[in-house]
Amino acid sequence: MDLDAVRTFLLAAEAGQFQEAAAELAVTQQAVSKRIAALERTLGVRLFTRTPRGVELTIDGQAFLPHARELLRAADRAAASVRPGRRPLRVDVINLRGATSGLMRGFHRAHPGIDLDVVKLFDVGTAVAALRSGEIDASFRAVAAPGRPLPDDIASVRVLDEPLHLLTGPAHALAGARSVTLAGLAGHRIWMPGIVPGTEWAAYYDDLVAAFGLTIEATGPNFGSDALLDTVADTPALATFMGDHPRLVRPAGHGLRRIPVTDPTPVYPHALLWHRDNPHPALAALRAHLAATAAGHDAAGTWTPDWVIPR
């Protein structure tokens, strides 16, 4: 299906004749006739009934009309998503299915009129470079890189502290526990195949391991969170960390157990990063929305590395 033909169809349907549509498109009437004929051939139905006074839509043409409009709108939105200047607000998240994308969904619900694009960059360093170059407008990054503070032109604010829970299968030794302490996890195998070395969140888990003598394995290929959950559910010796975002685990799937971690609770500190000079109007709306909805978690009894973005 050719978008030019669809656009021609729309103009012809609105004008009621090919001649006028041809004039608007700056082509000849014959070209419009051929485009419509080609579209009708690919669709396999007649879209117009030809009359000596012009054309009018068939029933199929009437049914096709709103879909044609929507198709062209989609094409416009797609083109606008990469147009420099006045493109949709572009936000980097750490994970397409984690707590931060939940924040983005909430923002979208609150402001349905604001066009959003969500991307996933490699790490905070890439994100900061993209913020400074203007390729993205905001970034949900949990932490700054260890020992490397944010540059002065990048602003940041903590928006969400995400406590980590332990996730085990029903046959795991800790499956029946109401809660577990961080020290009590020493000796247990914790499997997190999604960790990418070199990222700031790998550094987070490195610090966590060093501080409490845990055993976190990041070996093996990452087949996605579904496969991870399946494996954890079926393997008694394996457990994994997972944020407390409610949508992440399918309801009652596979008999998975979610066990809070205490003394202290490891907390993943999400922050919003943006460039101070970024003039995108939707950025202000996003900051305002997050400031209004961010729940002030209590820092007592929690653990984060000491190099994260401060509250």
Place this chain on the structure above:
Amino acid sequence: MDLDAVRTFLLAAEAGQFQEAAAELAVTQQAVSKRIAALERTLGVRLFTRTPRGVELTIDGQAFLPHARELLRAADRAAASVRPGRRPLRVDVINLRGATSGLMRGFHRAHPGIDLDVVKLFDVGTAVAALRSGEIDASFRAVAAPGRPLPDDIASVRVLDEPLHLLTGPAHALAGARSVTLAGLAGHRIWMPGIVPGTEWAAYYDDLVAAFGLTIEATGPNFGSDALLDTVADTPALATFMGDHPRLVRPAGHGLRRIPVTDPTPVYPHALLWHRDNPHPALAALRAHLAATAAGHDAAGTWTPDWVIPR
């Protein structure tokens, strides 16, 4: 923008390399390279970074990706809307902004998964022919044609009785009335430029005029309901009939007055028509929805022509 190029972009993004996308599309790698290059040229941005091991998405490419998916979905839906067999449920309504399209909106809210197409045919005769040919699946037609009963293979059920109100501007003689009788309208000019001669609803108004000695003018070009309301609001000597559908009149616009008509109340009887042999699964859902939501209006004190579809 070329849909083939967008499809190629999607495959290449998912595969991570042009080679594999080319194999899936049964073209050469060079063709894929050229398609992507052309798409990047029309969009004005780079979508992929080329590496010796394949390609990976740029930030712009990541932002474009979901829009590309949506664009192709829209193209699929557009094509499906005219595919014979297993196309969306196609329903004819009498007016795109009247009570029946409100019923369709309610059905869509109740069954968001059912694809719908709404068309507007000339009159009940056209609708019956389209039902019998399978071009449409259901029709909201207020009434049968006078003196011409529905054929045996067309089923019908009354779903909504729409009382007509009088609509006047603030300077009209009846503007202050709490209600008005049908007989009391004799001598007043009632203007309904939308009436198309030869349709069954024109016959409805003909009967109404004959039964109560009204003066209904259908002269002048119909510039749409907005223009109609503007004229009625500004012209003291003009009034018009309008269904009581709440969305039809803009809230408090132009100081329009809506006056109930009584003794009797003229009622426009909407019915659903369908072909008895139509196997479309969504048709049963529509009938069930209408049966469940149709409010049983009281027939006492109302008027309809005697040739309408019976309750």
Place this chain on the structure above:
DNA sequence: GCCCGGACACAACCGGTGGTTGTGTCCGTA
């Protein structure tokens, strides 16, 4: 009643887009 004008379709022609084959370049790996 006839002719004219407006509108769409068909035919012939032609240029440019979009495919192929062939080749070059880059880079990771053996």
Place this chain on the structure above:
DNA sequence: TACGGACACAACCACCGGTTGTGTCCGGGC
């Protein structure tokens, strides 16, 4: 260092999509 895999560039060619010219149909005006 040589090889292999992957993408880009160049040359070539077919076909798609445009234009001009013409035919047909039908309604309205003289």
